[in-house]
Amino acid sequence: MGWVAPSPEEIRRTVAVTRRIRRVAYCGVLGPVAFVVLLVVLNRVTEGATHVFVSGDPWTHYFWDALFGLFMIGCFLLLVTVTRRCPRCGDGFFVSKGYRRSTANTSTRSGGVNVFAGHCVNCDLPL
Secondary structure (H helix, E strand, O other), rough: OOOOOOHHHHHHHHHHHHHHHHHHHHHHHHHHHHHHHHHHHHHHOOOOHHHHOOOOOOHHHHHHHHHHHHHHHHHHHHHHHHHOOOOOOEEOOOOOOOHHHOOOOOOOOOOOEEEEEEOOOOOOOOO
């Protein structure tokens, strides 16, 4: 039996799941970074008013641990997006077909990984 092309509805559903995973991953990675930048700027503007976040109280440890955990979940989900397959061509959605992890001979290496691509890097299916 040969390869059977997926229905448009199946393609839409798979792309929607990939888009959702990637959106949550970006929020998980960029959210804590943006929050820390906001705290630093707010601390500078208010001359130290946000000192309670680094006061050493027990709740601050849980707060920073939760923020770091959110960041790590976002990083993990970005790695999960790399494993997603394109429903149209069957290759990796964000991994080029000729990509190999080996760095022995980088001059002949073709392809790569692009988790920021807005389309399949192999068949150009839009995300």
